[in-house]
């Protein structure tokens with residue numbers, strides 16, 4: 001059984017106002033089927049507007065597909081009752097690109113990381129503080145950062161907070177949607193290294209969404225290339241990058257510059 005299985009996901013957005021004429025249809029996902037096995041990082045790459053985030057949102061239940069099924073841990077997500085869905089959702093977390101808007105600026109780092117824990121576990125304040133401090137250390141920050149506010153942290157540090165929150169419940173799958181894209185290259189490498197280390201330590205699976213094949217190549221085990229709402233190419237092994245045939249994949253490949261140490 002795959003950890004995640006998508007069967008024929010379709011999503012169309014209608015743009016414009018029907019009162020003033022015909023509404024334009026944007027087919028963001030045109031029948032996507034794919035699987036993700038446990039412990040694997042699947043890179044989902046494609047140019048801007050190819051439908052990657054839409055697919056991520058559908059997996060997270062933030063958007064409803066027009067057609068198709070999302071199977072996660074053997075259950076069809078859109079057929080579950082609220083209680084079952086909540087239980088399953090603890091195994092499915094997300095880190096978005098914009099680390100600042102992902103957090104409530106009025107909360108302390110401690111409160112931000114504790115949010116999912118409070119939703120699912122009944123801990124005393126002492127137990128909760130200990131857990132948050134452990135998480136801060138796991139993501140390479142100091143225990144004292146627990147009292148800080150988001151504006152007191154750099155983008156890289158704040159993305160570590162978002163990662164700490166995502167792993168707090170020891171989920172099975174984390175969707176990383178352009179999670180390193182807005183960071184400086186060196187910080188990107190540090191965060192990618194952290195993600196790779198956490199994946200091993202906690203047997204995590206990732207759906208690593210990016211327009212940047214270079215970052216994907218750094219962390220992914222498998223690759224799906226999206227173009228205009230479809231998966232146009234699939235690689236079982238990132239060692240086989242040169243086998244990519246589609247002109248769109250080749251274009252993404254040609255943009256892979258030797259910026260990161262030790263790649264290509």
Ligand SMILES: Nc1ncnc2c1ncn2[C@@H]1O[C@H](COP(=O)(O)OP(=O)(O)OP(=O)(O)O)[C@@H](O)[C@H]1O
Pocket residue numbers: 013014015026027028046047048049050051052053054055210211
């Ligand atoms: N809420 C929405 N309403 C209308 N159209 C949308 C909506 N969300 C996405 N779209 C459209 O669907 C298409 C796919 O968008 P999506 O955000 O999934 O692409 P993407 O591959 O994640 O792009 P990027 O690399 O820029 O993040 C685009 O044409 C986009 O304009």
Ligand SMILES: [Mg+2]
Pocket residue numbers: 052053054178
């Ligand atoms: Mg996107």
